[in-house]
Amino acid sequence: MLNDIKEVLYDEGQIRAKVKELGETLSRDFDGRNPLVICVLKGAFIFMSDLVKEMPIKLEIDFMAVSSYGASTKSSGVVKIIKDLDASVEGRDVLIVEDIIDSGLTLSYLIDVLERRNAKSVTVATLFDKPARRSVDLEADYTGFSLPDEFVVGYGLDYAEKYRNLPFIGILKPEVYEK
Ligand code: XMP
């Protein structure tokens, strides 16, 4: 599996430090608001679990799954809810936890859904961002790292469901998905 990685962009220690820093900032900003923290499955599962451990405030968590790229590396532009929230967001301060923002289509759809369900506020924290690939005008409120326009895997992110378990974020060798 490690042979398929062209380059490590951020290692385990760098990610841990960034997640801790984000957790501290978010704790300060959300203290006393009992936020509903939403993990966007599957990619955000590792970030979410590491992040909430750095947030020693009262909060609740929930999960949502939306359609992703499947075995391709490009967005289809079609977003579908595969698994919906258990909790109601009405009147809640909602914090969306995303792994990566690419075109921004997934996120703009999610924000729209949560606002239509009358969330009190919708805030977005993403660990990774690929700003060069945006097709809608949208920025996260909190961003960990900006990445180059390359397909990345690890720390929750996959290619064809593999590589999510890598503890770092790295660039996949193109020959892995071109063959
Ligand atoms: P959009 O384009 O809607 O995409 O902002 C967001 C979702 O696409 C996935 N994505 C990636 N997954 N490596 C991955 O493993 C990547 O480089 C990558 N870029 C986008 C991801 O699921 C994200 O939530």
Ligand code: MG
């Ligand atoms: Mg995702």
